[in-house]
Amino acid sequence: MFEGLSFLQELLKTRSYTGSEGPIGQRVVQEMKLLGFDHAYLDESGNAIGVVRGKACGEALLLISHLDHVHEGDVDLWEHPPYAAVLEKNVLHGRGTVDIKGPLSAQIYALGGLLQRGERPAKDVVLAAFVEEETGGKGIAEFLSRMPFTLPDGEVLKLTGAVVGEPSSNQVMLGHRGVAHVTLVFKGAAHHASFGLHDQNPMFELAEFLGRLRQYDLPVHPIVGEHTLTPTQISCDSGSENVTSNTVSLVLDWRSTSTPEEMRQILKTLTAGLKVEYQVFELWTLKNTPGFHIEADHPLVQNLQQHVKSIHDGFGIWNFATDGRYTHAHNIPTVGFGPGNPRLAHTVHEHIHLEELQQHVEVLQKFLLDLQ
Template sequence: MFEGLSFLRELLTIRSYTGSEQAIGQRVVQEMQTLGFDHAYLDESGNAIGVVRGQKRGEALLLISHLDHVHEGDTTLWEHPPYDAVLEKNVLHGRGTVDIKGPLSAQLYALAGLIQRGERPVQDVVLAAFVEEETGGKGIAEFIARMPFKLPDGEILNITGAVVGEPSSNQVMLGHRGVSHVTLVFRGAAHHASFGLHDQNPMFELGEFLGRLRQYDLPVHPIVGEHTLAPTQVTCDSGSENVTSNTVSLVLDWRSTSTPEEMRQILKRLTSGLRVDYEVSELWTLKNTPGFHIEPDHPLVQKLYRHVREVHEAFGIWNFATDGRYTHAQGIPTVGFGPGNPRLAHTVHEHILLEELEQHVRVLQAFLLDPQ
């Protein structure tokens, strides 16, 4: 049985929407203090920080999770109430089981298990549960901006690696693509629909673009895979069914490793000859954040993989974005590893297997004790 089950079930009853993480942050810190962490506190951003000192002092591994979760949506669509933490045949149901209170609890109790056995990880470990991950990563961005990491007594720990605990079914994850949102505004001239002036109707400009997009071969990255460019929202400025629009706006969700300039060149080819305006934001804005990737032969990956390969022989990548992009940008080698099925994140079917939580604890403990 997963030792942290009671704690996890309690966390699931605490609604911690983005921007409202104080109560859960305080509870996480309380648990760290009770279980004997060397340091446990809320930092100035509201991030829950726990530190377990290692056999060797000074260099630290960062375990990354977060405190916030998305809204539950229509509760009538859930098989079990989303905040009742229903346990059924070793399956725990509810909002946050996978993203990310389950992984957070597994990380916390992996460290607590070592403390209870009188063992210490090889190096110092910092467990950080960040605020506002779901809306872009404000918590980790502020954490990184305050680097180097300092303990409350002023001692500096050099963070030399990071493990992102987002759900991966306990598979080693090598990263994910960046995410950008671009709005294209197709221009025409509004007129009475009865005239059928196709050359003035921006809907046909939109249609031509979508046809080109469907046939376009986007780049493929050797680690994080195929880029995607998906239309998600269409709006127009016409308020009547019998009037065409002056403009039609299309929102694109773009998952890639391309630079802003490379993205502009792709859009230039896709929109050639069309009456359209658009703007690609620079990186590290709300509209454009990069991804991250790490080579499979990196020592951090190989060390973790030694303990994971009996569970998963292959490496994976995430489709969604994580806080790992911030540590990677800081030059910190970053890899992913977390319990829970990533396809269940943000869904009304969210649940986690206790077996996966137990498995994560065992593997993470072995990794943290590995001297190589």
């Protein structure tokens, strides 16, 4: 049985939409204090920070989680009420069970369990549950902008590695692609639909582009895999069914490791000869953030994998973005490892198995005791 069950259920019953994480942040800090963390506090951004000193002090591992979650959507589509934290046959149901209150609770209780047994990790551990992860990572961005990491008593710790606790079914994750959103505006000339002037109708420009996109071979990264360029939304400026549009806009969701210039070259090829305008934003805007990746033979990965291999022999990658992109950009070696099925995140079927939570606690504890 997962020892942090009651605490997790309390978190699940507390809505913590992005921008409203204050109460849950305070509750997380309270639990860390009760479990004997050496430091536990809310920083100036509202991030919940906990520190457990290790046998060797000065260098620290950062455990990454967050406090916010997405909206539950139509509650009628849920088998169980999304905020009731229903436990059924050792399966806990509800919004946030995998993204990310289940993983957060497992991280907290892994450290708390060590302290209750009179043990300490091999080196310092900083557990950070960040705000506003779901909308781009404001919490971790502000946290890293204040580096070096300084304890409340003024001591400085050097962050030498990071483990992102997003759900991975307890598999070691080597990273994920970056995410960008690009809007293409196809140009035409509005006219009465009865004239059938196809050369002035931007819908046909759009259709030509989509045909090219479907046939285009996107790059494949050796670690995080195939890039994707996916149409998600279409809108036009016509308000009538019998009038064509002057413009048709298409939103593309782009998951890749490409630089903005490489993305522009791809779009230049795909839009050659078409009447269209677009803008590829530079990195680290809300429209374009990079991913991260780490080599499988990196010491941090190997150190973690030796304790995980009895569960998962191979490595994985996430399809979605995480706060790991920020630590990677700050030259902090970053790897992923968290309980819960990542395919359940943001869905009305979100749930987590207690056995998987306890499995994560036990593996994480062994890893922390053996930190290199």
